[in-house]
Amino acid sequence: MMDQLPALQVMLPMVAAPLIVIIRHPFWSWLIATLISVCACWVSWLMLQQVVDGSIIRYAIGGWEAPTGIEFYVDRANAGVALLVSGLSSVVLVYAYHSIKRTVDTSKHYLFYAGWLLCLTGLIGMVITGDAFNVFVFLEISSLSTYMLIAFGSDRQALVASFRYLVMGSVGASFILIGIGFLYAATGTLNMVDLAARIPDTESPRAVLVAFSFLTVGLMIKAAVFPLHGWLLNAYHHAPIAVTAFLAGTATKVSLYILVRMFFSIFGDEYSFGYLLLNWVLLPSAIAAFVTMSLVAIYQTDLRRMLAYSSVAQIGYILAGISLATQQGLTAAVVHMFNHGMVKATLFMAVGCVLYRAGHAHIPSLERMMSRMPFTTTAFILSGLGLIGVPLTVGFVSKFTLINALMEKGWWPAVVMILASSVMATAYIGRVVYLMLFREARESSASGEGYQEVPLLMLVPMYALLALGLYFGLFGSQTLGIASGAAESLLGGYQ
């Protein structure tokens, strides 16, 4: 059983998805999806326990050994990401029950939950697979199901958002496929460990260079790195809020993980950053992301859109850590993936609670939320502080590590820019909190109408995630320990 964990991880949601389609009952499909997701989360936890000491699991699918067959490759770097993905999926699924009932027609629930499980399959598969082509396959599984999930959004704009994402996502996926093709042509293998070994002495370095470029751009589209982030805003805005919470915490993070895996493990940091000077591509786009996007976020009138812009900015932080290509910088990037995933998911869940009761997320109309929905507002404020990076929250842990890493490398302008964007984060979160706490209700809406708190099944998962965030804010050394192990594995390349 313990040897089969990597396979279980992917098989569980994959097999459960068609099962849900057969059952077709809204409640049972939700329950199955949730239970399967929790099981997947438990499996990732067990897997992380096995590799946390630095050991590696190489699992040959169907008993076909690596060069011939496909293998799963699990180490410290990706076991944590798998745990993040499956954990967030479980928490958000519990939350989704009421939220989805409101936005999705009951007759289509089974499709929604089946799609969710397929998305989970794809994301986890991308993370733990050790085969480059397999990455593409799982990427397509997750992408296609994501398009469907986004299209479930309650307004018609969701269809447009989904279509835009489909176009951009397909471009990205094609680029990735082309990149993988070139790699195969240059090296004759698709196994990532073999790729890493054969790339340095390939006979056609130009093909490798082309592959590198296509892969980089393709993954940057999927990860919504700054100039290529256009699809994310509408997708996050119009998707059902539970989907947004799930995707915000996981989808872009998984793409970033693949990006990092590629830069450091397959091509090697010497090639990516020493020879190709990738940091001069990544760092400017990272800085542009967290400065401009934080600035734009201040002026948004819809809560979801504001958080979407903030997500692009936060991806910039992660990218800045990656572009350092040092142990410290990569640790900061990995730890920020976790921390931001938790914080953003909590924030979107809080927004979902507001949507559930108020029916809108128009920031200027969010007056007196503290007296109407005290628990939701408290959760929003606390995780908002985490986003800003106030001490004792997870945001502080990642920001401290990132700035420390930048200072060690002596990149002072980047430090200044991060601080500027932090101050802007204070502004956009502060503005919402200000309205929630102090804005007097206007005459029209004040007349006798007060929303109640949302159902317990929405509050509990939100608070569970919030509590986890607060815990890791206090005991940041634990996540930092795992992250620095992950960074070590990534920088060390494949053994």
Place this chain on the structure above:
Amino acid sequence: MNPLWTLLPPLLVIPFIIGFGEARRNLREGSILVAGVVLFLMNVVLWRSTLAGVSQSSGELPILSNFSLQLVVEPMGVVFGLLASFLWVVTTVYSIGYMRGHDEKNQTRFYTCFAIAIAAVMAAAYAGNLLTLFVAYEVITLSTFPLVTHAGHAGAVRAGKIYIGILMSSSIALFLPAMIWVATQAGTLDFMAGGILHDTGISRFSLAVLMGLFVFGIGKAAVMPLHRWLPAAMVAPTPVSALLHAVAVVKTGVFSLLKIVTYTFGIDTVAASGAADWILPFTAFTVIVASVVAFTKDNLKARLAYSTISQLSYIVMAALLATTMSVSGGVMHIVMHAFGKITLFFCAGAILVGAHKDSVSQLDGLGKRMPLTMAAFAIGALGIIGLPPTGGTWSKLLIAGGSLDTGTWFYIGVLMLSTLLNIAYLLPIPLRAFFKPLPQAAQAQSDPYHDAAHAHLDDHEHSSDAPAACRYAIAVTATVTVLLFFFPGPLTDLVALIPWR
């Protein structure tokens, strides 16, 4: 004793505050008094064992991989801890009178946030490293925000925005990178005698920039141009202005600077590198200009706020002069100014509750109606000016002596000029109250339909003086202000224990 215990009373009392609530307010406030007294006694224990030379520290909480939260007792922290815990008790007594007399809303929230702020002040006082200090600093900012916006009206909310805006952005944009810079340079953030930066090979220019980041990043020290939040915060209820914006919050700012200069930079490093030379003019400017602005303010609390800004910069200046004598003077001035200023704020609140007046120009003749309050005001004013028989004399003398040690006459001149300005804006208030006649007669004439005799009687019933609880508190702080002149011994003994090198 483990200094972590000092966080317990203010935190443990919160469930009691919320549990008793508005319905049983005597129990609620009683529980705060008990917690306050326990906290003060704990600080006394820490004080006794510090005098005995026992080193006391808490365990470590690793919130980052190489850096953890830790509390360590050292003499400077004991001074601040004793001060804050003692004044918490006194202020609670005062608030009982004030908040009830003034019929404030949401008193439970008020006392809860107040207790959180006190716990954070204790953490700041005993912070064993820069990280702990930073965390406590931010918790204080956040927990006092609801106190500033307590009244809930548009003015209070606008003030709250300025308050949190300036304090949060300065700490994130300047204080945070300064701290991380120290971590990068020295590899540690611990407070150590003689500092941690002297042999890290950091250049003089970097030291100067770093010092600037600290002085302006710690917005609570209110060095101009980062002072705007302090006058804005005066919309808070008077007990908040008194304890937080004359003692706990602002003193956390200057205390942090004193601690950073002494234990992170090391006074020798600061003096030798001249890192602070370019900032000293800012403090001198603040001392003078804030005094001048105070002079122009008619609102009593605004005048006191600007006086606080000026006095805080004395301490910052003392820290940056970086001689043993000036830094000792700075530490003592924290205490001396605290007692003087809290007395003045208590009096301002008492005048507001008792006589419903908040402007200097309305105080004519009030001395006959509120003799005790105005007498205490006079003592507090002397304390701020630094005249005998008040404790402020000693600290001002030490700061002046310290600036003499550095060989420049300029800062002595600044101190003397500011003292003259202090006299000019503070002493007229009690003089006015005692020697000018009540404007009662004039009022009666201008309003012929008003029954002057009845109004007078009415006034007397309602506002002969402040509530009893307020008067007790005022008496205590005014007395201590005087006692510190005659018996500064315990304080100087503690200050003498500060490990400079």
